Amino acid sequence: MQRKIITTSDGSTTIQLTDWDENYHSKHGAIQEAKHVFIKNGLSLFKEKSVAIMEIGFGTGLNAFITFLESIAIEQQIEYVGVEAYPVLAEEILAMNYVSELDAQNHQIIFEMMHQLPWDKKHNLTDHFSLTKRKQFFDSVADVAAFDLIYFDAFGYRVQPELWSTSIFQKMYDALKDKGVLVTYAARGIVKRSMQEVGFTVEKLDGPPGKREMFRATKG
Numbered sequence: 404m405q406r407k408i409i410t411t412s413d414g415s416t417t418i419q420l421t422d423w424d425e426n427y428h429s430k431h432g433a434i435q436e437a438k439h440v441f442i443k444n445g446l447s448l449f450k451e452k453s454v455a456i457m458e459i460g461f462g463t464g465l466n467a468f469i470t471f472l473e474s475i476a477i478e479q480q481i482e483y484v485g486v487e488a489y490p491v492l493a494e495e496i497l498a499m500n501y502v503s504e505l506d507a508q509n510h511q512i513i514f515e516m517m518h519q520l521p522w523d524k525k526h527n528l529t530d531h532f533s534l535t536k537r538k539q540f541f542d543s544v545a546d547v548a549a550f551d552l553i554y555f556d557a558f559g560y561r562v563q564p565e566l567w568s569t570s571i572f573q574k575m576y577d578a579l580k581d582k583g584v585l586v587t588y589a590a591r592g593i594v595k596r597s598m599q600e601v602g603f604t605v606e607k608l609d610g611p612p613g614k615r616e617m618f619r620a621t622k623g
Contacts (some may be wrong), residue, residue, distance in 0.1 A: 408498045412612070415504045418463065418495055423562045427462045427491075429588070431613025434504055436588060437469050439611035441554045444619055445586035446473060449551055453480040457549070457578060459541055460556040461485030463499055464517045467534065471517075472507055474531045484535045486544060493518070541571055546578040553579060555587035560594060569597040572620075576601045579622045590616035 405421045413432030420426070429436040446454065458466055467485055474481040496518045502511050513528055520526045522538045541557065553575055557566040565571075567589065575585055585598075590607060595618060598605050603620035610617040 406495070408495065413504075414500075415465075416498060416500050418491065420558075420562075423558075425558055425562050428465060429611060429613055432611070433465060434469070434501065436611040436614075437466050440586055440588050440617055441466050441556075442469060442473055444608055444617065445552055445554060445584060446470060448584060449479075451479075451551075453482070454552060455482045455484075455550045455580075456552045456554065457484045457486065457544075457546070458554040458556060459486050459544075459575070460554075460558070461487035461490075461536060462556065463491055463496065463501075464514065465499070465501055466554050466556060467517055468501055468507075468510075468514050469505070471513060471528065471532050472505065472510065475529075479531065481532045482535075483533065484537060484550070486537045486539050486541060488538065488540045490522075490538065491518075541566055542574070544574045544578060548577075548580050550578055551580055551583050553583070553585040555585050555589075560589065560591050567591075567594050567597060569600050572597050572603065573601045576603060576622055581623045583622045585620040585622075586617070587620075588614065588617050590614070590618055594618065 407419050409419045410416055411430050411433045413435045415433040417426050417428040417433045502514050522536045525535045527533045560567045595605050598620045606619045607616050
């Protein structure tokens with residue numbers, strides 16, 4: 404499948420899958436989307452000193468890196484697990500401009516380490532942030548009551564509807580602790596119904612730039 408690097412509307416880069424007309428992040432702003440969906444409407448809900456997060460679709464590492472920066476700003480202990488079946492190529496990572504766009508040059512080495520460290524092992528990147536990258540298909544997730552928060556950042560329903568199925572959301576529900584939260588950029592009715600079928604309470608929220616709405620789902 405043909406892939407190319409594009410610059411999104413906020414100046415940050417992403418990867419485009421041209422055959423699908425699908426992007427790893429919003430063409431209306433990769434960084435803006437990540438901050439709005441996953442930080443503002445996800446992580447900011449948790450005031451505890453320690454939070455366990457699973458990301459479905461580790462991809463370029465943007466969501467993990469922004470969460471790392473947030474952990475420094477608010478002195479929050481983050482245990483981060485990123486699930487990815489098809490890791491992004493090293494040369495594509497080098498083309499991402501997230502460090503400069505986030506004015507995070509002091510943490511360039513952390514962004515690089517996120518991609519260079521071995522898969523399927525826990526790594527303590529700092530005293531506040533650990534990362535485990537799992538090379539795994541989403542339907543193989545089998546965690547039980549392990550996470551406070553899930554970032555659900557799979558490719559869209561239009562191109563991969565199987566990733567938004569009831570069976571996948573059952574796995575997400577099981578993986579969350581009681582009162583745990585799942586946030587996603589998606590806002591399709593069929594996705595909401597699948598979430599509700601497994602027991603989630605679903606809220607429709609204002610979406611990131613270029614998208615009218617998004618979902619937040621709560622367990623219990």
